Amino acid sequence: MTGADMILEALEREGVEFIFGYPGGANLPIYQHMPGHPTLKHILVRHEQGAAHMADGYARACGKPGVVFATSGPGALNLVTGLATAYMDSVPMIAITGQVASTMVGRDAFQETDVIGATSSVTKHSYLVTSINQLPRVIHEAFHIATTGRPGPVLIDICKDVQQADAPHVLPERLEIPGYKLNGHVDLDQAKAAAVALAGAERPVVLAGHGVLLSHAEGELRELAEKAAVPVGTTLLGIGAFPVNHPLSLHMTGFMGTGWNLKAVQNADVLMMVGMRVDDRVTARLADFAPKVKTFIHVDIDGSEMGKNVRPHIELVADAKKAISAMIPHLPEPEKSRGTWLAQIDAWREEHPLRYTHSNGQLQPQDVLIDMYKRCRNEAIVVADVGQNQIWAALWWNYDRPGLFLNSGGSGTMGFALPAAIGAKFARPELAVWCVAGEGGFVMTAQELSVAVEHQLDVKIVILNNFSLGMVRQFQDDFYGGVRSESDLKHMPDFVKLADAYGLPGIRVDKFEEIGPAMDAAERTKGPFLIDFRIDPEANVYPIVPLGKSLNDFWEAPEV
Amino acid sequence: MTEDRLRVLSVVVEDGPGTLSKVSGLIRRRGFHVRAISVGPSREAGQVRMTLTVDAGHAEVDQVRKQLERLVEVVEVEDLTGHDVHSRELVVATVAAADLSDLIERGAKVLHSGKKGTTVEFAGDGTEVGEFVDELRRHGVQDVVRSGPVVMRRSA
Numbered sequence: 214m215t216g217a218d219m220i221l222e223a224l225e226r227e228g229v230e231f232i233f234g235y236p237g238g239a240n241l242p243i244y245q246h247m248p249g250h251p252t253l254k255h256i257l258v259r260h261e262q263g264a265a266h267m268a269d270g271y272a273r274a275c276g277k278p279g280v281v282f283a284t285s286g287p288g289a290l291n292l293v294t295g296l297a298t299a300y301m302d303s304v305p306m307i308a309i310t311g312q313v314a315s316t317m318v319g320r321d322a323f324q325e326t327d328v329i330g331a332t333s334s335v336t337k338h339s340y341l342v343t344s345i346n347q348l349p350r351v352i353h354e355a356f357h358i359a360t361t362g363r364p365g366p367v368l369i370d371i372c373k374d375v376q377q378a379d380a381p382h383v384l385p386e387r388l389e390i391p392g393y394k395l396n397g398h399v400d401l402d403q404a405k406a407a408a409v410a411l412a413g414a415e416r417p418v419v420l421a422g423h424g425v426l427l428s429h430a431e432g433e434l435r436e437l438a439e440k441a442a443v444p445v446g447t448t449l450l451g452i453g454a455f456p457v458n459h460p461l462s463l464h465m466t467g468f469m470g471t472g473w474n475l476k477a478v479q480n481a482d483v484l485m486m487v488g489m490r491v492d493d494r495v496t497a498r499l500a501d502f503a504p505k506v507k508t509f510i511h512v513d514i515d516g517s518e519m520g521k522n523v524r525p526h527i528e529l530v531a532d533a534k535k536a537i538s539a540m541i542p543h544l545p546e547p548e549k550s551r552g553t554w555l556a557q558i559d560a561w562r563e564e565h566p567l568r569y570t571h572s573n574g575q576l577q578p579q580d581v582l583i584d585m586y587k588r589c590r591n592e593a594i595v596v597a598d599v600g601q602n603q604i605w606a607a608l609w610w611n612y613d614r615p616g617l618f619l620n621s622g623g624s625g626t627m628g629f630a631l632p633a634a635i636g637a638k639f640a641r642p643e644l645a646v647w648c649v650a651g652e653g654g655f656v657m658t659a660q661e662l663s664v665a666v667e668h669q670l671d672v673k674i675v676i677l678n679n680f681s682l683g684m685v686r687q688f689q690d691d692f693y694g695g696v697r698s699e700s701d702l703k704h705m706p707d708f709v710k711l712a713d714a715y716g717l718p719g720i721r722v723d724k725f726e727e728i729g730p731a732m733d734a735a736e737r738t739k740g741p742f743l744i745d746f747r748i749d750p751e752a753n754v755y756p757i758v759p760l761g762k763s764l765n766d767f768w769e770a771p772e773v
Numbered sequence: 774m775t776e777d778r779l780r781v782l783s784v785v786v787e788d789g790p791g792t793l794s795k796v797s798g799l800i801r802r803r804g805f806h807v808r809a810i811s812v813g814p815s816r817e818a819g820q821v822r823m824t825l826t827v828d829a830g831h832a833e834v835d836q837v838r839k840q841l842e843r844l845v846e847v848v849e850v851e852d853l854t855g856h857d858v859h860s861r862e863l864v865v866a867t868v869a870a871a872d873l874s875d876l877i878e879r880g881a882k883v884l885h886s887g888k889k890g891t892t893v894e895f896a897g898d899g900t901e902v903g904e905f906v907d908e909l910r911r912h913g914v915q916d917v918v919r920s921g922p923v924v925m926r927r928s929a
Contacts, residue, residue: 333795334802338845341791358845391820392787392848517839524833 214382216345216375217246220309222382223352225252229280231271231639232256233264237284238324240311242376256639256668259660261288263632265295266658269304270633273619274594275640278305278359285311286324289370290331294626297335299366301623302450303423305359306366308336315343315372328370337365345378353385362395363515364427396514399531404539407485407510407527412441412544414483414508416554419443420466420495423450423622424488424513426615430534431455434487437537442547444558446474448489449607450622456613463558467495468758468767469604472565475756475764477558478503485510488533491522492623499523501763512536565756567608568770575749576725578602578677582609582649584728585675588736589645591617594637598630598650600684602677604754606649616641628657631674635661638670645671645736652678652705652745662715665741673735674743676708679750687753691768692760708745719743778830779808780837781860781924784823785815785849792846796823803840804830809921820848824923857927862902863920867892869913876912879905890915898922 214222220243224232232255236244247255258264261283268279279299283289289310299306313322329339338358340351348371355367411417425434425447431454438445438461445455446463457464463474478484484506489495491511496502499522503509511518511525512533519528529536569579582605589595591613597606597620612618619637621629634648655676665672686700712719722731722744735742755770786792793812800807809826827837838852867890873881879901881893895905899922909917 329791330794330798333791333798339791390845393845515843517836517843519839520833521836521839 214380215242215246216348216371216378216380217242218249219345219348219382220352220371220376221246221250221253223349224280225250227352227356228277229253232280232282233258233267233271233636234282235261235264235284235288236282237288237311239285239313239373240282240288240309240376242373243282243309243311255282256664258632259663260658261291262295262628263658263661263664265292265306265308266298266626266629266632267636267639267661267664268306269295269299269629270596270619270636271640272299272304272306272636273633274616274637277640278307278356279636281306281308283308283310284324285313285328286326288324289328290326293332293335296332296366296368298621298624298626298629300335300337302621303364303427304366305364307355307359308366308368310368310370311376312341312370312372314374316374318343318372328368332368335366336368337363339368340370342369342371342375345375345380348375349383350385354388354390357388358390358393363424396516396530396532399529399535399539401539403527403529404536405543407512407529408540408543409545410483410508410510410527411443411485411540412547415548415550416481416505417441417443417483417485418463418477418481419445419485419487420448420478420489421445421451421454421487422448422489424533425451425454426488428488428514428532428534429615430488430537431615433534433537433541435459437541437544440541441544442551442555444477444555446470446477448495448622449620451489452607452618453612453615457611458613461555465607468497468764469608469754469756471567471608472756472767472769473558473561475758475767476561476565479505479764481506483508483510485512486523486525487512487537489513490518490623493522496522496764497758498761498763501765565769569755570749570752570771573749576723576728576747578605578746578748578752579609580725581675581677581728581746581748582606584732585647586610588732589647593617593645593647594619594634594641595647595649596620596630596634596637598654599625599627600651600654600682601679601687601752601754602649602651602654602683605677627654629654631655631658631665632661634672634674635664635670638672645673648672648674650674650676651683652676652680652708653682653702656705659711662712662717662741666716669740671739672741674741676743676745677748678705678708678745679748679752680705681750683750683752684754688760691757708743712743717741717743719745721745721747723747778828778834779854780827780829780834781853781858781922782825782827782838782841783851783853783924784825784841784847785817785820786823787846787848788819788821789846792821795844795846796841799840799844800827803836804832805837806830811921811923813923824921826921853924853926858924859927860898860922860924861896862899862922863894863896864902864905864917865892865894866906866909866917867915868909869915873912876905876908879908881905
């Protein structure tokens with residue numbers, strides 16, 4: 214069997230359905246043999262970054278690893294941003310790149326790049342395959358590593374001569390990776406201690422991150438919260454881990470989180486952080502993060518997260534679902550004063566609601582999202598880009614379960630939304646998929662419109678067009694001396710004509726009254742549809758914590 | 774750099790062409806700094822032992838071990854900092870002086886004697902090797918190479 218066939222056969226055995234890829238000199242042998250493996254559906258992208266984001270969106274939407282093909286050199290390098298995006302957000306992905314022939318490696322051959330070197334900081338693991346005998350084992354290992362423990366992208370760089378070599382196909386025996394240990398068991402003493410500390414606290418708060426979604430622990434989290442009467446907030450990536458409409462919900466935390474969430478975090482005496490990295494966007498100024506907490510509880514499957522940013526008093530290095538399940542039977546009755554704490558949070562919710570300006574006659578992005586939410590409720594996937602559009606889409610929507618809000622949280626990759634939405638649609642064809650992007654991020658990967666049109670994917674594209682890099686402009690106004698430097702997008706394409714050029718319908722919306730009819734048209738249309746919403750260029754994201762300040766110092770939207 | 778930022782780690786890794794670069798890349802991107810390194814075969818075929826002295830930089834010091842453990846190529850990390858250990862370094866030097874009696878007295882061994890100088894080797898802990906190198910200067914040192922430490926827990 215040829216190496217190329219071994220690769221494709223291994224993918225079939227791993228249950229792969231879609232490959233997002235782009236052919237080129239160093240992976241042509243794989244493409245030559247692809248027709249012999251018709252169960253693998255190859256999606257030809259227009260740029261390799263698009264492939265990586267599609268695989269990422271696919272994986273986030275259905276939980277299965279996304280698979281990417283690219284050729285050597287520039288092809289592989291174009292994946293780097295997409296790999297980094299997946300790595301920062303712990304998304305399982307397999308990237309298979311062609312490499313120059315093993316005898317040519319290191320000679321600066323045509324389209325040769327040290328891909329392992331270029332990607333090792335943005336992959337969970339990587340392999341350079343120089344012999345056909347390594348192939349079956351490496352691919353099997355790669356899937357195991359990408360999908361277990363804390364998931365992440367794994368890159369397999371396969372020399373062209375390996376793809377063309379012939380060898381008997383020896384199926385991999387059982388996996389033996391001495392350096393790869395999974396944190397399987399939950400320390401029961403720590404779980405009990407955590408349960409007692411949380412339920413016994415006067416002012417407890419739970420924050421849930423992406424790890425809760427990855428381990429499907431949302432049911433257990435809800436049971437824990439209700440039994441212990443503890444309010445729950447989520448990180449940006451943890452959205453969906455706890456229903457926003459739940460009476461115990463604190464909605465989103467962090468430096469653009471809700472006022473009542475930040476009040477709760479800053480006044481908590483026990484803070485449990487589950488499946489999250491506790492990064493700077495969550496803590497704002499670290500020295501002032503949750504200053505009244507006596508007991509930090511941290512649950513994460515990755516032991517290196519313990520104490521990386523905040524030193525916990527109780528640590529549970531384990532899968533979130535297992536850890537929370539182990540805590541639940543040991544929860545004592547909630548502390549008597551809990552009613553007072555929850556009433557205080559309700560008061561903060563009243564005092565610091567989400568609000569926005571809608572009196573200046575201009576189209577407000579929140580109006581667009583509120584209309585969308587009324588239509589979609591929790592029957593659609595929203596894929597946001599990066600910037601103001603991302604935070605508006607996170608806050609102005611009451612997500613009630615995992616997998617409905619996808620975004621590049623850790624890496625903050627502009628251009629993520631369109632290809633990720635395409636990947637999500639391949640993963641969940643039964644759900645409506647809405648791509649929400651600013652015009653700046655949208656044009657970074659707009660060429661993937663071709664893929665949406667080619668496959669007639671029902672992806673609705675909402676451009677929140679404010680003629681500028683809105684988040685940059687807002688930061689410049691508020692934190693960089695009011696100097697609006699290079700944040701105006703003075704010339705952009707006519708997006709309706711651009712849609713037409715790509716072969717999909719599109720309309721422009723300037724007024725509040727036009728939102729509904731435009732959305733109706735989008736919903737009525739089979740296949741992709743684009744709406745260019747010309748929004749208030751001065752619209753800002755609130756609440757926001759000024760850069761370098763503590764969570765206490767959040768700014769709210771001006772009173773309406 | 775202060776002493777309490779330093780971690781002494783004995784790390785068993787898979788023997789592969791990419792391993793050293795994966796380990797050193799991780800150390801760089803996490804803001805750590807290698808102060809000393811020594812690499813040699815381990816008891817297991819296919820595995821190599823690295824002894825690393827690493828400055829944790831601005832990170833929590835236990836991050837050095839924890840981050841190394843995340844690498845799939847890393848089989849085992851033992852943090853030997855502050856433990857009762859044998860820590861040995863090797864120095865090889867060529868000196869001009871003819872009279873080497875005080876170097877010999879310290880435990881140096883002559884490897885080669887020629888017209889242009891004498892080459893000696895000396896092994897000891899970091900302090901001993903440091904003092905030996907100071908002593909060499911007084912003998913007109915022409916060339917000196919020094920290894921990183923190899924470190925092992927003291928047996929009971």
